[in-house]
Amino acid sequence: MAYWLIKSEPSSWSWSDQVKKKITHWDGVRNFQARNYLKQMKLGDLCFFYHSVVGKQIMGVVKVASSFKDDPTDSTGKFGMVDMEYVSPLENPVTLEQIKKTAQLQDLSLIKQSRLSVMPVTNAQWDCIIAMSK
């Protein structure tokens, strides 16, 4: 099983929206690198849900609830989406500031490629962030 981190601006789709709705289409990705990662996702893979711009912190965990499929909001047919299902909140959100200060997390794409909206997370990085949330 793989781990990922997905970003959303709370003004368009927030963690509390996700908690309420439980399961949602993760559509609107218009970046090839992000799309390629979406494509690699497997059913049951876990993802951190990160609030960009407002909050700048990891709020909780969701899981991949469908494999890669057509994005109905994309008329070009180049992009796609998966479904994301609510799993659990973090006990305490982990902020971008904390992540930047943590030596083991310096390779996280969140830091190196701030514009990428879907990125892989290693087992070690996952465990580290979970530990920080306790």
Add this chain to the structure above:
DNA sequence: GCCAACGTTGGC
């Protein structure tokens, strides 16, 4: 609200 970073588009 600004601006740096960077991905995408389109003209050549």
Add this chain to the structure above:
DNA sequence: GCCAACGTTGGC
């Protein structure tokens, strides 16, 4: 196929 122009993202 290159690269300048442009648009968008997201941290500050």
